[in-house]
Amino acid sequence: MTELLPGIFEIELTSDQGVTREIHIFLIQGKPGERSLMIDTGYRKQNCLKKMEEILEKLGISFDRLDVFLTHKHHDHTGLAAVYESRGARLFMNPEENRHPYDCLYYNHERGKDSGNSQYEVLRSVGVTPEGTPEVWEMFMEIRRRVESNRGWEYEVPEFHSLPVTGGQLFSYGDYCFEAVPLRGHTYGQMGLLDRKKKLLFSGDQIIDGIVPIVGTTYEGDHLLEAYFRSLDQLMHQYGDCLLIPAHGDPIRDVRRVAERIVFSYLDKADMIKRILDHSGRKMTVREVACTAYGMRGIPEDTDEFVKLKMVMSKTFSCLEYLLDEDFVIRTERNGTYYWQSAMI
Ligand SMILES: [Zn+2]
Incomplete structure (x- = not known):
């Protein structure tokens, strides 16, 4: 002290x-x-x-x-x-x-709110689904079981x-x-x-x-x-x-000095994400964009990688929404999953 x-x-x-x-x-x-x-x-x-x-x-x-x-x-x-x-x-x-019953980053307990269904919806919206990405989905479900049975999770609140x-x-x-x-x-x-x-x-x-x-x-x-x-x-x-x-x-x-460095870093990342979508020429989920932008494997190998995936998906979502507001990207939705694509024709 x-x-x-x-x-x-x-x-x-x-x-x-x-x-x-x-x-x-x-x-x-x-x-x-x-x-x-x-x-x-x-x-x-x-x-x-x-x-x-x-x-x-x-x-x-x-x-x-x-x-x-x-x-x-x-x-x-x-x-x-x-x-x-x-x-x-x-x-x-x-x-x-x-305001949100489920946070992809941290595991909040919220009495009276259905955080269970919210979790499914949030995961699906970023492109983590039991059909499409069963291994990643299962990692999230394992955390959920750990929290529900009081076995603890580092990011639990x-x-x-x-x-x-x-x-x-x-x-x-x-x-x-x-x-x-x-x-x-x-x-x-x-x-x-x-x-x-x-x-x-x-x-x-x-x-x-x-x-x-x-x-x-x-x-x-x-x-x-x-x-x-x-x-x-x-x-x-x-x-x-x-x-x-x-x-x-x-x-x-x-x-x-500190604030300008942080702003620069985010604009740089948003620009990189825009270029990923411009070059791919297809619709991508948040999870796909995040893995490409941060050079990550589709399926995390260990807990550290899993936590990193949760973080970069959240960060990528924020950048994508920023690009959407600036009209650089287009967002569509199908079966509860958001797909992002370049606004360049
Ligand atoms: Zn902190």
Whole structure:
């Protein structure tokens, strides 16, 4: 644990699996008798929980005096949310993070929603079907069985209840007064925390130095990549003089350099995807385009490759929808599967 700024503690948690293997959790200590704030929870791992318990005790923060602000609903940020809730902590999250019952990337549990059928529909829409791609389909079904029988899956997000967060909502702890700011793109409802006076922005996974954050969705109409570009533009122009504190990697001072690199990378990828469709001259599914764009085998060989396939399909979908909005590609639908083709005649 290090004291990043007066009263703001940074804790690094690690996982031996997954794409991001470290995450920074931030604790802002309340004044005596007041509540304290934790930003994100970390992985659903025993070692992470133990470390956080020790640190909370050391700082004299009890769970019933703890608020947890969840920037977005990914496993590394919400893995322990259900545990903290059961201990009496109060959770806050933008309800838009729950707008889809099934996420191709992460496995969300959603009470009252039929995530089972949604999963079939989502997989079919990206071109993963029991008839066409039985091996890949079976990999998804195996994960589903593991989760349903409580055997665990690294990317599982156990169900929790949270209080709704909306843009502009205030969160005051210790000497800090934060305002919730929407950071759409990495996910649909991601939120950051901004202290305007102190020029400090906890930015979740919106911008990370040295990494291109995934902009992943498999739902039509999310227009996530377009929203991401708008958000990065806003970061550069409105918060360019702020210190950005991401959940992964080092704090960012030169927002413009990092944001421009990420935008360039996505435009480059979108251009490559456009050229794949231009040259193929046929209709392709998201899965086919993703495998071609990222040089992947059709059938993943191991868990790492399977996880990568899930990620690149989500990323590719976002790029394809962006190209569709810009009239570079055409989308058609047959039997629940989307087919994409070049708009060049
Ligand atoms: Zn993350």
